[in-house]
Amino acid sequence: MIPLELYILLASTMFTIGLYGLFTQKNGVKLMMCIELLLNSANINLVAFSAYQPNVNGQVFALFSIALAAAEAGVGFAILIALYRLYGTIDLDNINAMRW
Amino acid sequence: MYADYAYLIVALPVLAFLLCLFVGWHLPRGGGFLTVLATFAGLILSLGIFSEIYPNEIIHQSMPWFANFNVGILIDPLALVMLLMVTFVVTLIHTYANGYMNGDPGAARYFAEAALFTASMLGLIYADNLLQLFIFWELVGLCSYLLIGFWYRKPSAAAAAKKAFLTTRVGDVLFLAGIILLYNNLASLNLTLAPGEYLLQFPVIYAHVAQIPADQLTLIALGLLGGAVGKSGQFPLHVWLPDAMEGPTTVSAMIHAATMVTAGVYLVARMFPLFYAAPYGLTAVAAVGAFTALFAATMGLTAFDIKRVLAFSTVSQLGFMMAGLGVGAAVGTFAVGVSIFHLIGHSFFKALLFLGAGSVIHAVNTNDMREMGGVGKYMKWTMYTMLIGSLSLAGFPLFTGFFSKDEIIVIAYEYGVMINFLPYIMLVLAAVLTAIYTFRMWFSVFTGKERSDYGKHESPMIMIGPLVILAVFAFGFGFAAQEDFYSYLDSNFEHYDVDFAQLGIIGGHVLEGHAAPEGAALEEEQGAPEVAESGHGAAGEGEEGGEGEAGEPWYIQILPIIVAIGGILLAGLFYFDKIKKFDPSQVTGDKDPIRKLLLKGYYQHEILTGWFAETVVYGTALICNMIDIKLVDGWLNWLSAWVLGFAQHIRKVQTGVVQNYVTALVLGVVVLVVVITLAMEVGLV
Numbered sequence: 013m014i015p016l017e018l019y020i021l022l023a024s025t026m027f028t029i030g031l032y033g034l035f036t037q038k039n040g041v042k043l044m045m046c047i048e049l050l051l052n053s054a055n056i057n058l059v060a061f062s063a064y065q066p067n068v069n070g071q072v073f074a075l076f077s078i079a080l081a082a083a084e085a086g087v088g089f090a091i092l093i094a095l096y097r098l099y100g101t102i103d104l105d106n107i108n109a110m111r112w
Numbered sequence: 113m114y115a116d117y118a119y120l121i122v123a124l125p126v127l128a129f130l131l132c133l134f135v136g137w138h139l140p141r142g143g144g145f146l147t148v149l150a151t152f153a154g155l156i157l158s159l160g161i162f163s164e165i166y167p168n169e170i171i172h173q174s175m176p177w178f179a180n181f182n183v184g185i186l187i188d189p190l191a192l193v194m195l196l197m198v199t200f201v202v203t204l205i206h207t208y209a210n211g212y213m214n215g216d217p218g219a220a221r222y223f224a225e226a227a228l229f230t231a232s233m234l235g236l237i238y239a240d241n242l243l244q245l246f247i248f249w250e251l252v253g254l255c256s257y258l259l260i261g262f263w264y265r266k267p268s269a270a271a272a273a274k275k276a277f278l279t280t281r282v283g284d285v286l287f288l289a290g291i292i293l294l295y296n297n298l299a300s301l302n303l304t305l306a307p308g309e310y311l312l313q314f315p316v317i318y319a320h321v322a323q324i325p326a327d328q329l330t331l332i333a334l335g336l337l338g339g340a341v342g343k344s345g346q347f348p349l350h351v352w353l354p355d356a357m358e359g360p361t362t363v364s365a366m367i368h369a370a371t372m373v374t375a376g377v378y379l380v381a382r383m384f385p386l387f388y389a390a391p392y393g394l395t396a397v398a399a400v401g402a403f404t405a406l407f408a409a410t411m412g413l414t415a416f417d418i419k420r421v422l423a424f425s426t427v428s429q430l431g432f433m434m435a436g437l438g439v440g441a442a443v444g445t446f447a448v449g450v451s452i453f454h455l456i457g458h459s460f461f462k463a464l465l466f467l468g469a470g471s472v473i474h475a476v477n478t479n480d481m482r483e484m485g486g487v488g489k490y491m492k493w494t495m496y497t498m499l500i501g502s503l504s505l506a507g508f509p510l511f512t513g514f515f516s517k518d519e520i521i522v523i524a525y526e527y528g529v530m531i532n533f534l535p536y537i538m539l540v541l542a543a544v545l546t547a548i549y550t551f552r553m554w555f556s557v558f559t560g561k562e563r564s565d566y567g568k569h570e571s572p573m574i575m576i577g578p579l580v581i582l583a584v585f586a587f588g589f590g591f592a593a594q595e596d597f598y599s600y601l602d603s604n605f606e607h608y609d610v611d612f613a614q615l616g617i618i619g620g621h622v623l624e625g626h627a628a629p630e631g632a633a634l635e636e637e638q639g640a641p642e643v644a645e646s647g648h649g650a651a652g653e654g655e656e657g658g659e660g661e662a663g664e665p666w667y668i669q670i671l672p673i674i675v676a677i678g679g680i681l682l683a684g685l686f687y688f689d690k691i692k693k694f695d696p697s698q699v700t701g702d703k704d705p706i707r708k709l710l711l712k713g714y715y716q717h718e719i720l721t722g723w724f725a726e727t728v729v730y731g732t733a734l735i736c737n738m739i740d741i742k743l744v745d746g747w748l749n750w751l752s753a754w755v756l757g758f759a760q761h762i763r764k765v766q767t768g769v770v771q772n773y774v775t776a777l778v779l780g781v782v783v784l785v786v787v788i789t790l791a792m793e794v795g796l797v
Contacts, residue, residue: 034774043770104770111768 019060026053040092040102051081114160115171124150125231136220144210147227155199170607182310184240189604194237197456201370204578209362211574229255241312259363260356269358276352283342290335297324319609333393344376344430347404357419361470369466370459377433389615398438402535405431409545417479421553436520439527449601454516461504461586468498476566488558490568493576495558497583502554504586506547507676512590518672547679555687
């Protein structure tokens, strides 16, 4: 059986990549993808711990999380499309009409 | 059977009010007939109730309202005679108004407001508790504001309405303070009330007045007197009444002569046991009333506006009624009968005089008596009906005013014997002046040469009819009803659990005939030398039983008659061209300081408006305004400015750059993790 540490290593690697993307990227679609990485790293942890400690709660929770991520992606991309139609760009540095 | 429908006396005028208000302009004459019918139905109901309960029953209906209060109807002799008078006089005035207001574009509004006024006045009369009375009292005030300002496009009318509203408000605040004090005092007695009894109900008040501390009673009485002073135009809150003549003449007749202004007198009569028990309560009432009677009568002497003469006369006669109640300190509940009798009689002849004046104004088209003269040639009906009214007001023998006013003067004499002669002297002087100014008015309007080119025609029959009916009552009522009236009203408080002997001891009065030892001795000393003639003429005296038997010398009985006839003759010598001996302008020129003082109304306008309102009140208002702006608004504005300034600085945090938010988020999580870890290390968590 694959040791638990490997799953945690995989999850934290994914989480770090996602976080790095959030810090560095300015493209809205890329940011959405980074957020997906963050969410899925958490899902991996949930499923892994659930398998090692015989209890299905974590897996059920992961399913909820996936559904939530799908909804979030739907809303997020809808907003991005609206922004693109309005400004002709999805570079978020240029979209700052509501700051201050 | 009629008693079951007593609520309709108020409900029907309210219905007429709603109908006139919403559909009045579709109806002929603004729906005035609805108002007349509603009031007339009230008259029929009142007569029915009278026939059922006269002479020794009362009606008391009540239902719970909220908490410790109820709504109810209380018809005792006092309320019943008032109900009859108001419905009767107001029915006639509404009928007259159908002619007077014909063609006025606001007729529907007039009749709506008049109906609401009628409803509130009637509700005030038969309210069974003080709170309900106060509510209707305020409604009456509102209607008076609306009706005085009926021609609201006229600046003077709008100003008069505002003045009336504000002046009576001063009294109303005192009245409310009195009610609250009374309620607190009654509540602190921890009474065990039977089901259906409430603290502010009149029977409950009457029954427990004696248990309230005397100093509190005086405060309460002064508060209630304040309300009565405001509503009944007594000094110093009388200033609104002469100005209130800006409304249509029917309004003057209805509100400022016959009904509304009597509400104050009615209140004092209604709360008579309380006033009686309060030390100085009735003394204050007598002082205010007698002074007002004289004060207003002097101003009536010089006014040129026919309606202002009548207005001053109303103030003066209300003073008589107040004084009549006040001297109850000497004669007990008999004073209520005497005073209310004058109230009823006065409402007949004053309504008659106002409506007659309205008839004259309707034809002549001016209020100024200097432009009239000789009107009698063209308006026979108006002239003779007004003559009856004037004779009655002046107190000419056998007319209504003679019986009622003279009885007040006689009991004022008894008060003089026992306590203080000042009210008596003032009232006698006021009676002389009453006769003079009344006939100055009558002579200079109806006799003599025509002093200007005015409209010469008699008024329509719908206006003359009420005049004739009122004239019959102004003549015959006093003669016909006096004895029964006194005995009926004297029985008013017998229906309640109230012990006047005990109240008198609290209030420091001692009634003759009551078993108070030191009082009897006092009476022996003071009363005995005065008894010259015990078989005096005033008819009501016989009804008094043990009270007021001191008797008056014959000249006290005769004096009012001499005063009335003398006054009329004196007025005739100045103003009646057939017997004219003196020219008023020779006796008093324009420079005469006394004449100027009276004409200016004792400079009340200058003092009250010019000095008091514009200096004291305006100055106080300015200071309050400054405190409001600098202090109350000030700290609030400072706070909000500070919050705004702070926000200006920290709003920069919202950069709109996603990376900054992410950074803040991650940093926050890191800090949180570090803190929690450290806390666990230390053992805090």
